[in-house]
Amino acid sequence: MTSNGHRRTASPLTTAATVVRLLRSPQIRLLLSLSGKLVTPVYRAAFLTGAASSGVLRRLAEGPADVHALAASLGVQDDTRRLARWLDAGVTLGQLQRRNGTYTLRSRLAKQLARIENDAAAGALEEVVRFHQPVLIDAPRMVREGRSFGLGDQDGSVIARSSLVVQPFIEEAVSRVLDRERPVRLLEIGCGSGVYVRHAAALNPRLTAHAIDLQPEVAEEAARNMDRWGLTERVTTRQGDLRTLAFDERYDLVTLHNNIYYFPEADRVEILARAREALAPGGRLLLTTSCQGGGPSLEVLGLWFEFADFGGPLPVEDELVQQLVKAGFTDVEAHRIVPGEQFRAFVGTNA
Numbered sequence: 080m081t082s083n084g085h086r087r088t089a090s091p092l093t094t095a096a097t098v099v100r101l102l103r104s105p106q107i108r109l110l111l112s113l114s115g116k117l118v119t120p121v122y123r124a125a126f127l128t129g130a131a132s133s134g135v136l137r138r139l140a141e142g143p144a145d146v147h148a149l150a151a152s153l154g155v156q157d158d159t160r161r162l163a164r165w166l167d168a169g170v171t172l173g174q175l176q177r178r179n180g181t182y183t184l185r186s187r188l189a190k191q192l193a194r195i196e197n198d199a200a201a202g203a204l205e206e207v208v209r210f211h212q213p214v215l216i217d218a219p220r221m222v223r224e225g226r227s228f229g230l231g232d233q234d235g236s237v238i239a240r241s242s243l244v245v246q247p248f249i250e251e252a253v254s255r256v257l258d259r260e261r262p263v264r265l266l267e268i269g270c271g272s273g274v275y276v277r278h279a280a281a282l283n284p285r286l287t288a289h290a291i292d293l294q295p296e297v298a299e300e301a302a303r304n305m306d307r308w309g310l311t312e313r314v315t316t317r318q319g320d321l322r323t324l325a326f327d328e329r330y331d332l333v334t335l336h337n338n339i340y341y342f343p344e345a346d347r348v349e350i351l352a353r354a355r356e357a358l359a360p361g362g363r364l365l366l367t368t369s370c371q372g373g374g375p376s377l378e379v380l381g382l383w384f385e386f387a388d389f390g391g392p393l394p395v396e397d398e399l400v401q402q403l404v405k406a407g408f409t410d411v412e413a414h415r416i417v418p419g420e421q422f423r424a425f426v427g428t429n430a
């Protein structure tokens with residue numbers, strides 16, 4: 080008898096012959112293969128997403144912590160038991176280590192995702208786990224039921240962070256298009272975090288800008304950033320929709336980064352013509368976007384927008400050039416700006 084009062088027996092209930100037979104069963108072999116190749120990586124991705132977005136990774140990057148210290152940093156009041164169970168799942172998944180009740184980061188990915196400079200990668204992982212997985216899982220049912228995603232099915236702040244994976248390339252495109260010799264009035268549509276307005280403002284000290292974003296919480300975050308960056312004198316930041324925006328002035332540069340696919344394909348000429356209306360004569364549009372024909376994550380990004388009731392597929396490079404021409408732009412050019420990726424900068428002039 081053990082101290083718990085139950086009898087422990089030496090002879091196993093399952094014989095060696097049964098184990099061998101089970102291991103030969105095609106279904107058991109499939110399950111073992113699924114577990115190693117698919118299930119565990121999916122669990123790891125989900126755990127790392129939760130650990131990054133809750134701040135647990137960053138807290139552990141500062142030093143070892145027990146469940147009480149982690150609970151305090153997460154604002155958890157009483158329920159440390161369930162928090163510990165979740166942390167222990169992270170240990171089982173090889174992402175955390177636990178010694179004498181204290182947790183540390185274990186895997187290389189966990190350590191990298193904990194770093195503030197890798198926040199865009201953490202955001203991209205969260206976008207994949209929270210938004211790309213559902214479209215892959217639910218697409219057949221959504222088609223059958225005639226359902227679509229709405230803007231509310233996306234978390235604007237996660238998207239604003241994950242969009243920054245291409246930040247160095249978009250900044251390079253802004254640097255090439257921006258006039259630095261004269262004062263410039265910039266209109267940024269769908270500004271996200273606002274980093275590209277900040278970049279343009281740093282390149283041209285006489286630049287003033289109006290930054291808008293459709294999603295109120297995104298516009299609020301951008302406004303807070305402008306304040307933090309000391310730019311409120313030069314930049315106004317508002318919630319706004321390109322489709323209905325009244326233009327109080329005309330701009331020298333209009334920018335749209337990573338958002339042309341928020342508009343249905345059939346509306347794009349009209350949308351681009353609206354962006355042109357905002358330009359002063361001779362003003363330029365800079366539009367950066369992922370295009371069709373990229374790897375799996377771009378494919379699934381495009382799929383999500385095809386299943387959204389407001390958006391459309393990623394553009395095809397040549398078609399977008401044609402749409403810009405139809406919208407009245409001249410000197411339209413498309414530039415490859417991310418090596419090896421279907422990511423392009425389109426430039427057009429309001430003649």
Ligand SMILES: C[S@@+](CC[C@H](N)C(=O)[O-])C[C@H]1O[C@@H](n2cnc3c(N)ncnc32)[C@H](O)[C@@H]1O
Binds near residue numbers: 322
């Ligand atoms: C993928 S995010 C990109 C954010 C930012 N431009 C960047 O590249 O980091 C696209 C943004 O466009 C905004 N947006 C979509 N449709 C819009 C519209 N009609 N008017 C203004 N903003 C819009 C969304 O709210 C979202 O924040």
